[in-house]
Amino acid sequence: MTSTGNILPIKPFVKLPPDAKPYIAGLVCNECKEVLLGGLRLACPKCGGRKGFAETRLAETGSLYNFTMVERSFPGVPTPFISVIVDLDGGGVLKGNLRNVQRAQVKFGMPVKVVFDDAGRTDKNNNSYVSYFFEPIDTESRT
Amino acid sequence: MSNVYVVGIDMIKFGRFPERTVENLGAEAALMALDDCGLSIRDMQALYCGNQGQAGALVGQRVLKEIGQTGIQVINVANACATGATAFRDAWISIKAGLYDIVLAVGVEQMGKGMLGGGPSDGISPEGILGSYSMPAVFAHMGMEHARKYGTTFEQFAKVSVKNHHHSTLNPKAMYQKETPLDEVMNSEMMAYPNTKLMCSVNVDGSAAAVLCSEKKAKELGLLQRAVCVRGSALQSDPYTTYNLAMMDFNAVTRLAAKNAYEMAGVGPEDINLIELHDCFATAELVHYENLGICQDGEAGRLIDSGATALGGKIPVNVSGGLLSKGHPLGATGIANIYEITTHLRGEAGKRQVNGARLGLTHVVGAGSACAVHILEKA
Numbered sequence: 001m002t003s004t005g006n007i008l009p010i011k012p013f014v015k016l017p018p019d020a021k022p023y024i025a026g027l028v029c030n031e032c033k034e035v036l037l038g039g040l041r042l043a044c045p046k047c048g049g050r051k052g053f054a055e056t057r058l059a060e061t062g063s064l065y066n067f068t069m070v071e072r073s074f075p076g077v078p079t080p081f082i083s084v085i086v087d088l089d090g091g092g093v094l095k096g097n098l099r100n101v102q103r104a105q106v107k108f109g110m111p112v113k114v115v116f117d118d119a120g121r122t123d124k125n126n127n128s129y130v131s132y133f134f135e136p137i138d139t140e141s142r143t
Numbered sequence: 144m145s146n147v148y149v150v151g152i153d154m155i156k157f158g159r160f161p162e163r164t165v166e167n168l169g170a171e172a173a174l175m176a177l178d179d180c181g182l183s184i185r186d187m188q189a190l191y192c193g194n195q196g197q198a199g200a201l202v203g204q205r206v207l208k209e210i211g212q213t214g215i216q217v218i219n220v221a222n223a224c225a226t227g228a229t230a231f232r233d234a235w236i237s238i239k240a241g242l243y244d245i246v247l248a249v250g251v252e253q254m255g256k257g258m259l260g261g262g263p264s265d266g267i268s269p270e271g272i273l274g275s276y277s278m279p280a281v282f283a284h285m286g287m288e289h290a291r292k293y294g295t296t297f298e299q300f301a302k303v304s305v306k307n308h309h310h311s312t313l314n315p316k317a318m319y320q321k322e323t324p325l326d327e328v329m330n331s332e333m334m335a336y337p338n339t340k341l342m343c344s345v346n347v348d349g350s351a352a353a354v355l356c357s358e359k360k361a362k363e364l365g366l367l368q369r370a371v372c373v374r375g376s377a378l379q380s381d382p383y384t385t386y387n388l389a390m391m392d393f394n395a396v397t398r399l400a401a402k403n404a405y406e407m408a409g410v411g412p413e414d415i416n417l418i419e420l421h422d423c424f425a426t427a428e429l430v431h432y433e434n435l436g437i438c439q440d441g442e443a444g445r446l447i448d449s450g451a452t453a454l455g456g457k458i459p460v461n462v463s464g465g466l467l468s469k470g471h472p473l474g475a476t477g478i479a480n481i482y483e484i485t486t487h488l489r490g491e492a493g494k495r496q497v498n499g500a501r502l503g504l505t506h507v508v509g510a511g512s513a514c515a516v517h518i519l520e521k522a
Contacts, residue, residue: 010269037388046383066291066390068283070275071333074258074268083274083335085284085389095274095389108291121267131272 005126010119013038016130022116024060024132026092027053035091060114061137062088067098067106086112086134098134111137145357147238148370148522150245151180152486154351154479156316157470161255163348165197166205169251172350172475173210176247180354180366184211187354188243193230193250194474195221206249221474223509224423225378226250227351228477232376232515234355244360250479251350252472259346279343279424280335281510284390286426287337292441295429297337299444301328303425304342304467306453311464313454313495318347318470328425342425347470351478353485367522371485374502375408375518377401381511393427396514397434397506404504404516405436412436415518416500417487418458419480421507422465432460435506435516454495462487462495480505481517488521 009016013025015038025038031049035058043050066085073079082098084106094114098106112134119131153175160168169192177183184207192203198221207217222229227250234248259278270276289295305325311317323331323341331341361367381387381396405411412435420435422428429443437458438446446452452460463469463483466476484503486492505517 008266010267010272034385045387065386066284066287068275068280068287069333069336070271070277070280070283071335073270073275073277073280074260077268077271079271081271081275083280083284085274085386093386093388093390097272097274119267119272121272123265123267127266129267131269133272 005122005128008127008129010129010131014130014132022130024058024092024094024114026056026058028056029053037092058092059089062086062112064098064106064108064110064112065093069103082106084134094132096132096134100135105136113137144239145241145359147235147373148356148358148361148367149353149373149481149485149519150356150361150366150370151176151182151354152352152482153179154316154475154482155349157318157347157349157472159256160253160348165194165202165251165253166209168253168348168350169194169202169206169249170209172251172352173206173247173249176352176354182354185213186245187213187215187247189216189218189234189237189246191218191220191230191234191246191248193220193226193477194252195223195226196252196254196473202251203249222513223511224421224471224473225477225507225509225513225515226474227479228505228507228515228517229378229513231353231478231481231517232378235373235376238355238357244357246355247352248355248478249350249352250475250477252474253348254346254472256346275335277335278510279338281391282424282426283335283338285393285430289426289430289443293444295444297329298325299447300337300425300429301325301339301342302447303422303428304328306447307422307461307465307467310454310462310495311468314464314469317464317468318345319464319468338424338426342467344423344466344471345468347472349470349472349475349479351475351482353478353481369489370522371488372520372522373517374410374520375404375516377403377407378513378515379403380513391510392512393508393514394430394434396512397431397508400514400516401435404518408518410502410518415458415502415504417462417484417497418460418504418506419463419483420460422461422467423471425467428460428465431506435504454497459497462497477505477507477515480507481519484519488519
């Protein structure tokens with residue numbers, strides 16, 4: 001008998017509220033105002049401040065800071081894919097895959113959006129995962 | 144505080160030794176370093192042993208079971224790719240502190256082939272979903288950051304690999320002694336742009352060891368003749384930068400370690416005659432030229448183009464062949480770099496000798512991140 005498993009977030013800062021859209025949770029340091037990815041934190045890694053954090057939702061748009069075309073990865077991982085680092089509008093930095101784009105169109109600084117989708121893999125307990133992905137904002141650059 | 148000297152040092156020829164054990168490899172380098180200064184394990188007051196892969200399994204004690212269980216203090220250290228340099232620095236600290244006069248540092252690793260990491264521990268592997276965490280890609284991102292800022296080209300990164308493979312043809316202890324022309328480097332299998340397979344370091348087994356000694360003891364033993372003085376030692380963790388949220392940092396941590404090591408030594412990058420730096424990927428070497436201050440920010444591409452960092456140039460870098468061709472056994476790398484510099488300062492580097500070398504610098508980074516910089520001077 002196969003168990004159906006649960007639907008889980010791929011990272012703790014990916015939030016899956018019931019009956020609402022997923023989002024990226026952020027934390028803003030109450031002292032230095034640095035924007036961090038959500039998660040368990042006792043103090044701020046930037047300033048060491050212990051006055052806590054304000055919870056926030058990070059923006060779902062940003063610009064491409066960095067990219068590399070990955071042609072070979074660990075055994076069993078499908079390639080190629082585009083590994084990117086994105087500056088989110090309003091603060092926060094995320095690493096992920098850029099998809100639905102032609103290689104020649106990938107440029108530093110290009111505007112991208114965050115989309116949420118099934119990660120495409122299940123774990124040994126048959127749980128499935130929701131991940132975030134990046135896509136170009138300009139619809140004309142789509143394949 | 145006493146000056147600290149390296150009085151004995153050596154490394155095994157790096158290679159693949161699946162039939163041997165990690166302690167056997169470590170023991171061989173330990174005996175070679177002891178032989179280099181004509182001493183015995185019975186002369187050593189402590190052992191600092193660096194190993195990453197079996198960090199929980201008391202590798203240092205196992206080394207002593209092969210070369211002599213004298214009952215000395217053993218400290219086992221793991222610090223990713225900075226492991227060997229961390230063991231060396233801990234040995235240095237113990238003499239600086241006045242606790243010991245003469246100690247042994249060993250770095251050893253048994254690696255096997257293939258890419259580091261990749262196995263999912265729990266849940267699913269995020270690789271290829273949340274970008275890439277493979278080392279070729281992590282360091283490709285580091286190179287692309289430089290390309291974004293300064294227009295550094297694929298060809299400039301590839302030249303690092305051509306240079307270091309060329310250097311290794313002069314080093315019998317390197318894993319490979321094989322020229323790799325530019326077109327071969329650029330046309331080898333692409334891993335993560337711009338790093339091709341020939342721009343990735345070689346995973347090998349290896350070991351290296353050093354005997355460190357106080358000034359008083361070195362004089363007493365008559366070992367100052369071939370000794371090399373540790374003028375600067377710095378080990379840092381990564382200070383916060385915003386991109387830490389998504390990228391491992393090797394830049395801020397290197398700049399901090401370099402600054403502290405230069406300050407301790409009372410020298411600047413312009414005083415250094417040769418460098419062994421952490422070329423785990425070709426992209427990294429160029430970025431570290433700037434991190435270590437041997438050129439201005441944005442000038443690294445032009446520096447490799449000029450030939451200044453090749454043997455015979457103004458500031459030769461990775462004359463050993465570097466991690467790219469000598470090989471990169473994680474725990475051994477930091478001490479192997481110090482072996483290379485020491486060999487040049489002693490004037491014993493043969494065909495690859497950097498003539499007139501008086502001051503050399505070693506640099507390693509560990510992913511996650513750690514950075515160690517040592518500055519060594521001919522005694």
